[in-house]
Amino acid sequence: MDKTINQKAWFLVLPVFLVVAFSAVLPLMTVVNYSMQDTFGNNQFFWNGVGWFKELLDPSTDLGGRFLASLGRNLFFSAVILAIEVPLGIVVALSMPREGWSVAACLVILALPLLIPWNVVGTIWQIFGRPDIGLLGYVLNHLGFNYNYVANDIDAWVTVIVMDVWHWTSLVALLCYAGLKSIPDAYYQAAQIDGASRWAVFKAIQLPKMNRVLLIAVLLRFMDSFMIYTEPFVVTGGGPGNSTTFVSIELVKIALGQFDLGKAAALSLAYNLIILIVCWVFYTVMTNAGSERPVKEGAA
Amino acid sequence: MARIDLVDLAQSYNGNDAPLESFALKPVTMTWRQGGAYALLGPSGCGKTTLLNLISGIVTPSRGRILFDGRDITPLSTQKRNIAQVFQFPVIYDTMTVGENLAFPLKNRGIAKAEVDARVKQIADLLDLTPYLNRKATRLTADAKQKISLGRGLVRSDVAAVLFDEPLTVIDPELKWQLRSKLKALHRELDLTMIYVTHDQTEALTFADTVVVMHDGRVVQSGTPAELFDKPAHTFVGYFIGSPGMNIVPAEVSGHEARIDGHVIGLHRNYGVLPAGKKIEIGVRPEFVDVAAPASGLLSATIERIDDLGRIQFARVRVGNTKLAARVPPGFSVSGDTAGLIFNPAYVHVYADSHLVEGVA
Numbered sequence: 092m093d094k095t096i097n098q099k100a101w102f103l104v105l106p107v108f109l110v111v112a113f114s115a116v117l118p119l120m121t122v123v124n125y126s127m128q129d130t131f132g133n134n135q136f137f138w139n140g141v142g143w144f145k146e147l148l149d150p151s152t153d154l155g156g157r158f159l160a161s162l163g164r165n166l167f168f169s170a171v172i173l174a175i176e177v178p179l180g181i182v183v184a185l186s187m188p189r190e191g192w193s194v195a196a197c198l199v200i201l202a203l204p205l206l207i208p209w210n211v212v213g214t215i216w217q218i219f220g221r222p223d224i225g226l227l228g229y230v231l232n233h234l235g236f237n238y239n240y241v242a243n244d245i246d247a248w249v250t251v252i253v254m255d256v257w258h259w260t261s262l263v264a265l266l267c268y269a270g271l272k273s274i275p276d277a278y279y280q281a282a283q284i285d286g287a288s289r290w291a292v293f294k295a296i297q298l299p300k301m302n303r304v305l306l307i308a309v310l311l312r313f314m315d316s317f318m319i320y321t322e323p324f325v326v327t328g329g330g331p332g333n334s335t336t337f338v339s340i341e342l343v344k345i346a347l348g349q350f351d352l353g354k355a356a357a358l359s360l361a362y363n364l365i366i367l368i369v370c371w372v373f374y375t376v377m378t379n380a381g382s383e384r385p386v387k388e389g390a391a
Numbered sequence: 392m393a394r395i396d397l398v399d400l401a402q403s404y405n406g407n408d409a410p411l412e413s414f415a416l417k418p419v420t421m422t423w424r425q426g427g428a429y430a431l432l433g434p435s436g437c438g439k440t441t442l443l444n445l446i447s448g449i450v451t452p453s454r455g456r457i458l459f460d461g462r463d464i465t466p467l468s469t470q471k472r473n474i475a476q477v478f479q480f481p482v483i484y485d486t487m488t489v490g491e492n493l494a495f496p497l498k499n500r501g502i503a504k505a506e507v508d509a510r511v512k513q514i515a516d517l518l519d520l521t522p523y524l525n526r527k528a529t530r531l532t533a534d535a536k537q538k539i540s541l542g543r544g545l546v547r548s549d550v551a552a553v554l555f556d557e558p559l560t561v562i563d564p565e566l567k568w569q570l571r572s573k574l575k576a577l578h579r580e581l582d583l584t585m586i587y588v589t590h591d592q593t594e595a596l597t598f599a600d601t602v603v604v605m606h607d608g609r610v611v612q613s614g615t616p617a618e619l620f621d622k623p624a625h626t627f628v629g630y631f632i633g634s635p636g637m638n639i640v641p642a643e644v645s646g647h648e649a650r651i652d653g654h655v656i657g658l659h660r661n662y663g664v665l666p667a668g669k670k671i672e673i674g675v676r677p678e679f680v681d682v683a684a685p686a687s688g689l690l691s692a693t694i695e696r697i698d699d700l701g702r703i704q705f706a707r708v709r710v711g712n713t714k715l716a717a718r719v720p721p722g723f724s725v726s727g728d729t730a731g732l733i734f735n736p737a738y739v740h741v742y743a744d745s746h747l748v749e750g751v752a
Contacts, residue, residue, distance in 0.1 A: 277480060281478060283470060284447060284544070
């Protein structure tokens, strides 16, 4: 068979190639370029090789110390909000009504926090928690709790975590609710006939059937919380001290505060790499979980 | 194991005050004897699944009572009734192995481990599931999964009845036969009451020793397959069972005679004078109407087409505006497009408002 050769086809690929080049490849390469250099302003650059990357991994340097500390805070933050939001989301989904007008009402109420822009969420909680004029801060202080998120590390952490739970638990709950709705009635009826308790129904039917949506929920919440910037920045500005400075806040400080483009570029590449790896791991787990094929009888 | 009695049982999904005509199940009183193999046969939406769910307790009846061995169990929850049910689609617990699936109903009831293991082993042997006991149940084929669903019902030694809700819908045709014979074998071996819901008459007639035909929320007839075939109590049964279904022809009936378009057909029994104002029809299965050459003593019909089913040929004919099917006797070849019809009087039944009228011999 003779294959038709038509080089004109390359022109069809060209637009996509250009768009991707200008929107993704070139900017990324600029960052890679910066990460190998140092600048003292005035647009003067000096070659630094992999120097910044070495510093990143060395906690005794300024860059490494700040990166590793903020990374630790970030991972701790993600772990805490996942540990709260996932079980809470499941509980909310389980206690939602299955039919009637109340379903729509619940869905609207749940969706509300998701519709609020991030900096508005930050502002809401910034004011809500203020000891002088904020409802929460004022009430807590009057009840005798010495709550002040500007001065106290723990108060700042609690505020940021509660804010994230307030903002994002709905997402987990909605995903779980969708998962629960897709379970056919026959499963519940069969469980009734098998005499299963409420807990056994949850463990044997609901949790396994929510498996997929929970993976998606964990992935989304991990990514979002790992990249969190706006809300803590608006509420605490990373303080008190550095106690709520997450990687993204540190990155902005280095890049725009100190104008250390080389350090910032190296840090952002490392940050990006971590997210890519986590994505890849999740993707692999999810596709493997879905690839179970029925095995023919007798193939054992 | 139990005899199941239904007393005036009825179900409405629109509340108890809805008109009786809108009930999904109209009041029914009947008895299912211990150890019987029953089929509930009817088209979609006739109320057969509702009846099944009432017995298993998934649905609470609007009216009436259900008795197991004379004990009223109407208020009891599904868990407390000793009922097993197999659903249309296989229900298995994904995270468990086949063995754990089978043991689940027993564990939930707090039965000792040694007994659980013994029962699971016994049921797995019966269902040929022993090689898979330690395998994850999700990774099996639909028919194996359906066997597990069935096994979870059988594993309890105290089940009063096993209910099947169109259990073979998702099974490949060749495996359907195997699984159905398996069910029959289990029925003989375990002496359980089995109720099998289906809309497939072949499935119903081959599985059951008593077939209960439902139509529009009512039980219209229950009987052996032969009874349903030979003497349908309702025109619906005649037309639903058999292929092609029974011929239903409007007629005037008096004494030993039925009159169609002025033509007289002899009847085996005497029907006297039937009440006026009712719709009178005669019903006769195509197997008992023969096509013959047109003759003066025969009801003449127009032949529309011949269906050759291999073993037997049926002629689709028309008398006036009524369509009928009739057997083409072996060796008879149809010529032209008119023919005479010969009725076998022993199998001609008379219906008033769709219900069978018993004649006097």
